[in-house]
Structures are given as structure tokens and as C-alpha cells.
Amino acid sequence: MSPGKSNAYFNGMSSADKEEILSVSGFTEGQLPFKYLGVPIQTTRLTKYDCRCLTDKIINRIQSIGAKKLSYAGRLTLIQSVLATLHNYWAMIFIIPKGVLNRIDSLCRNYLWEGRTEYTKSPLVAWDTVYAKPDKLWVQWIGHVYLKGASWVDYRPTADSSWSWRKICHVKEELQHGFHQGNWIVNPREYKIREGYNLIRTVKPKVEWSHLVWHNWVVPKHRFIAWLVYMNALNTRHKLKRIGVSDSSLCCLCEQEEETVQHLFFDCAYSRRVMGGISEWLGLNMVRSDTLQWVLKCRHSRLRKRMLKAVVSACVYGIWKQRNECRLEYKIHKPECIVADIRREMNARCLHLIKSPVHGPDANWLRRISTVH
Template sequence: MVNIINRIRGLGAKKLSYAGRITLINSVLNTLHSYWATMFLIPKVRIGRVEAICRNYFWDGSPDYHIVPLVAWDRVTMPKDVGGLGVKKVENWNWAAVGKLVNWVYTKADRLWIRWISNVYLKEQDWQSYSPPADSPWTWKNVCKVKDKLKDGFGENCWLPNENGYTLKNGYKWLCTQQPKVDWCSLVWNSWNIPKHLIITWPIMQEGLNTRAKLFQIGFCEDNLYLICGDQPETITHLFYECHYSCRIRAALAVWMGRAFPTLTELQNGRTCSLQWKAMTMIFNVYLYTIWHQRNITRLHQSVVRPELLVAQIEEMAGRRGCSKAGPGMSNITNGWLSCLQ
């Protein structure tokens, strides 16, 4: 725990964006315990503490609990295609890692540890139905416990006769609850989108933003009105789609794009392999990020920027991103359309 907290407090980790924090959690924080996680099942209390530190750091940049998360951590640890952020779930990863020891026993790997286990505990017994004696070590009971949990997986996925056999990756994937893919997955996770914008789009799709209507329900605001227009509750629908302020911005962007501003339904049903669709999705993400950023400025500084200035900001960000993605592999029509957005 101390190592994880020290990594958070050092290396300027607090100043990272949400996208940077996700990268740090996956590549550093969730690997500090990986050595021990491959040897035995880490107690649930310790796993809970690790996940709490990672959760607090992701949402607040600190290992301590200060703010209420926008989205539950169980949702964050889901794969991206089912609505999560792809952060590893520590408990499932631990079970999958110990599963490699189970696989060694199944395949009778040429290892000294396997020979010792076979002579002392298994003694020609069937590994599939084996139960450890009451006086066996705690670590061996852990291996047997993981064997029972993964028993169906070894049978259903044919990990044993497979050329590659069991891997930590396919064990972890099997342990994660299988859920249907969300229809907005490609809208958020494609290579054209600017990473820092995704952490706004993602909670929007799950109704997770702390709008004034939401905060008013739990007693954090005196009223639920949107500060920019001042006459309607600040819901996600009103904030991004119905308010006259955002409508003026979308109308100006439609003129700039030379076509109607895309709706969420159109993007969800569009051809995700189309380069023009990716460009439209990127512009849509920039729009959502800019509106939310202006909303926060209004709340903190009681100042509202003219819609024309926000439109110019969106055009600049989207134009730069589109130009960086344009290349010889695109059709002349797509390249010409992107060049018009500069």
C-alpha cells in the first residue's frame, strides 16, 4: 500500500489528466502487487484497499477519499466495449494469475513444484475432483480454490488441448462478467477522438455527470436551474441538446461543417468504419467537452463566453485533430471535406 501511495504522491501524478491517471493505474499501480498475486490469493481486505486507493486517485488525484465518484468503480473496471474504462479488476486478475498454477497441475508441467505436489498431495488422484486435506498449507488450499472456480472455464474454453493453453489473459476475460456491448462504444473509443475529451463523453453516456438537477436532489444546490439560461433545470439533455445557448453553437458548427450537426442517434447508427463518421464523432466529442467546460467556468466565475468564441475554439481543436489524421489513404472526397474544416 505504501508503494502505491508513494507513486501517486510523486512524479507529478496529481497533475495528470483523467486519461493519464487511467494509464498510470493500469501500467504502474496495478502492477506493484502483481508478483504476490501470481503466488496466492490476496486477502479481500487488501484488495479492497488497493482498489479504493486507485478509485480515489482516478477521480480526485489523491489516495484519500474526498469526492463522490461520478460512476461506480465496478463500472470503471468493465471492458470498454460493455461501458467501462478497461481498468483491471484486481480480484479477477489475482484469480486468473493463480490460475496459471492450476494449469501447471493440469498439464503436469516439468517443474520441481509440480513434482513435489504430485508426490505429497495428489498421489495419482484426479485433479479435476481433488479436494485438499484439512491440514494442507493455506497456499495449496488457495490453488485448489482457484481450480474449483475455473473448472467450468477449463471445460468450456478447451484451454487444455488448445495450442496456446491457458493464459492469464483468457482466464481474466472469462472471469469478468459477460455483458452485452453498449451501442455507444465506437462513438467514444475510436482513434480520432482526443483522449482528454473521452472522460467527459463517457459519463455523459451513463448519466454520470454532476449536473445541478442531480446535485439538487441530494441537497447540494439551492436550485436546479442551468446557470447560463436560468430558466430550465440543468439536465444532460437540456445542457447539451435543448438550451438555446448550445443550439446556437450547433447551428454555427453546421454551417462550418457544411451539413447538419450530427445527433447521438445518427452517430450510434452510423458506419463506424467510415473516416467521415470518425471525423463527425470527433467533432461531437469536442462539442460536448467544450460545453461542459463552459458550464464549469460559468459556475465558478459567473461569466459566460459568447457562443461565437466557443464555436471558434471547437473549430480550432477539431480542425487540428482532423488535419493530423488526414493522409494519403483517405479518399479525395474525405480529404477535401477535412481540408474545408481548417
């Protein structure tokens, strides 16, 4: 990137951080709004004024000398292939105001009947009839190759149809079911895009531990392993032996019991020593078989609960990493080393995320855990 041609844009950052980034990158600080690839970039929804350059583009095309000399058929072709599609690029990124879309329709309609942007007479044919486009090449191709005169409502794909076409037909059948079951056909106003989206996607009930994993205090690299633990999806020795990959199902760390998710992270003697070291550091009793349920239901301040969520995921990640080193590289570190790594990482994470001053008991607690060695 060229520093002379690039700008950096900031939001919610301190002046010191801004200056450091600008110093290292060589960029200058830009101000919102600005344009990128011809599209306005800003923090608020687009207004009619923001889309003025879009309508100006259409007006300039209409006012060009060549466009004025076209016949009705030529104007219609220009509208369908150029004018009416100029806003598609914007529409893929933004929600364009309804007034702007109406203005675009108005410009195209006026150009068709008069050859200019303004037209005061009654149109010869309604715009909805003029702009109906059943003759699109893709529609013609689908009709010729797949439908072959069959009704789209009753159509079923053949076994030799492409994967993408079968998926389109599958979505059509799901939506068709929704239109009947949801009474959308009888009363179209009952239909909401959200309902159609929820109908065709897989919706599962929300689990109680979701905010333990997808929490901004949890280190990103810890989240995925923690999610696999809560889903009971990790390839522990118990699972590997069951599918014939491992000869032994004993825990790599203690070699006393079967290596299940529950045992490895919460019941194993090695894991309990890690949890014990973290408990001593935080001043909280985390050494228990129902650690997850305890974190969900414990009554602590907001700061301590946030820290607990991050620490539990960090412990899970650290134990899993140590288990893999033990199994693959035959190396095992003392639990105290794992505790020291977690403590160091969590202190850095905590200091980075706390933006406002902390007072009272939380301040004393935070000072204690950040100074313990």
C-alpha cells in the first residue's frame, strides 16, 4: 500500500493508539464520510442526499447525445441493460432509500416515453407492464433446459440435475410449504423476510453456555476449542478408540481413567491441579466437576464473571494443548507452568479490555490478581 494514497479511519480509540498506528503505518488520518470505489462510506444509513451521485449518473447517461437519438426499442434496451442496473452495485452493500428507487424508476420511465428526464404526459403503457422482464436469458435457459414447459410450482428436479439446481428447487419447496402453512398465500402481508429466512435455515434452540464461549473477553483462539468441548466433539482417546484409531482409551495426562471430555477437563488429577492454581490466583473455588454450571450460576460482580468466562476457556485451551503435546510429542509440563501462562495471558487481556476505572472491592481484587507471582 502507498502511504501517500492511503488513509486510516478510527472509531473508539485513544489518541495515543491513533498516533502510534499512524506513526508505524505512515498513513494520514481520514475523516468520515468518504468515497471508496465510487461508494460513500459512512456510519449511518444512506439518505436521499447521499444517493444523489447515483441518480446523477443515470441523468448523465440519459442526457448524452447518443441516448437521445434512440428509438423506443433502443431506449428500452438501454434501460434494461444499463440504467436500471446502475444501482445494483450499491444495493449489494447498502439499503437504498425507497425514495431513491422511486426516483430511478421515474427517470427510466420518463426517458422511455420522452427521451429525457422529465415527462408530464400520461404514459402509454403502465411501467409495471413495460418493465416486466420474463425474457431474461437465465430464465429462458432454465425453462429450456429444466422446466421444458412444466409448472414451476409442481416441478421436481431429475436425478441428473446439477447440485446447485437441486438446492434451488429444495429451497423452493421449503418456501412453498411455508406459504401454505404460514397462510402467506391467503394474506401476503403476513409474510416477513425474517420468517422466510428462518424457514429455510437450520434453527436450533439456544444453549445456556453460548455466552461462555462467544464472549468478547474470551481470547479468540480459545473460543473454538471451548465450543468443541461444550459440544462434546473433541477427539478424545475414548472417542478415538471407539472408531478404531487408538489402542488405548486411558487419559494421556493421568493414565488412570478413560479420556472423556468430562474427565480430561474437570475430573483428571492434572486438570484439577491446573484449576486449583487458577482458583488460588483468583480467590475462587473452581475445582469441581460442574465447573461450567457453577460459572453460569455463580453470583459475582460483572467484572469477575467476565474474567471467569475468559479464564475457563483459557484453562480448557491450555489443558487440551498440554494433552496434545503429551500424546504426540511425549512432553508434559508441570501444572504450575500452565497456570503461569494462563495468568499472564489473562492479566494482559483484562488490562486491555477494561476501559473505565474500577472501584471498590473489584479494584482491590483486580490489583491483587495482577500483582500475584
